[in-house]
Amino acid sequence: MRTCLFAIVLIAGCAKAPVAEAPPPKEKPEANPGLKLSDELRRAAGIVVTTVLTRAEPPMARFNGRLVPDEEKTHRAAAIVDGRVMRLFANVGDRVGKGQVLARIHSHEIHEARSEYQKAKVELARLETQRAFAEKARDRVKRLLDLKAASVEQVELAERDVRNAAAAIESSRAELKRTRLHIEEFLDVSVDEPAGHKPGETDHDDDTVPVRAPAAGVVLSRVANTGTVVRPGDELFVISDTGSVWMLAAVPEADMAKVRVGMEARVSVRAFEDRPFTGRVTRIGDQLDAATRTVQARIALNSSGGALKPEMYATAEMTVAGAPAGEAVYVPREAVQEWNGHSVVFVETSAGAFEPRAVDPGAGAAGLVAIRQGLQPGERVVTRGSFVLKSEMLKSTLIEE
16 A cells, blocks of 8 residues: 655656746646656766665564663662761762762751760769679678678678669660761761861761762662751662663553563664564563553663663564464665655556655664564665755755745
8 A cells, every 4th residue: 555645746857836826727737646767867876776675573562662671770879868968979860880979958856865875874974883883782792791790691691782783884884885886887976076177067978978879870869959958768860870771661452461570672773773673571461441442562682781771662572373474575775765754665656756655664683673563575676866856855845845
């Protein structure tokens, strides 16, 4: 089935009639199928015409979708304290390493935690002094018992006081360790205030909580700016390993039975039309979209050095098992041109005469692209010089206008 995209009336060698002259009544100009070129012009333009190729191929199911970051390799760096962002060290697009400091937050929690730590140290020292006093009292009671000046009950009471003091010390040591770990491991600052610290200073690293990258990757988004007030749990950065991405393919309800977890898929994007990427279906959604009547299939892809970018539009092709094989029409990729937002090829209708034909291109490989609709086997298309032919037709269109 041939579809004419353009209303082009091109009559080679003829000039337009003057505006003042009316066209002959009851006669319409004969529609020309496209553009006719002389042999000399064809040779000068380097136009080559080739017969459409057909190849046997297994039945394929094709689904459109988009690329998104691999959520299993995407990490979010969030604020862990109330405070204000003082400095930022990473921007969108930066590649960061695991543990790298992305930002620093000033928070009063640092001073409160240090205060608790100092109180715990003082309490531990007090309890150790108390235990030493209890031990001396116990030893004195024991000596008196040896002199028959004290009772066994008094010795037991003294021993109890020593045990209680030791238990209190152990509890105090645990509290001191807890406060120290909270400061050093959670807040990621020193337990002691920096030397030479002055009241009101907020730019010293030991007075700010660092926000570190949880994993290596590329910064996909950054929410915070200098001066932003944050609360615990506020997302500040999104970091992803761009070496792998997911394609979320929209599978129509009628084709759901064709897709299974584990199926191999060939994914193509417009940026690399000659380079299909191989992936595998890892999950099929459990819920049908009521508006589009599609279910989402997730295809895991290797990004091949970051070539695939999130939010790219993509097409996935999968071989349908059990269906009969068929033939597909292929043309060289340079034969396909973009015109007014449509993919077209130039078909030779007769010697030296060409017409634009709308086509529906599919996946390609080795310099060829499959044509799903618009061409029939045996037709002849322009494979070299199609861009020149497109320019000539556009020029003729402008002249006619």
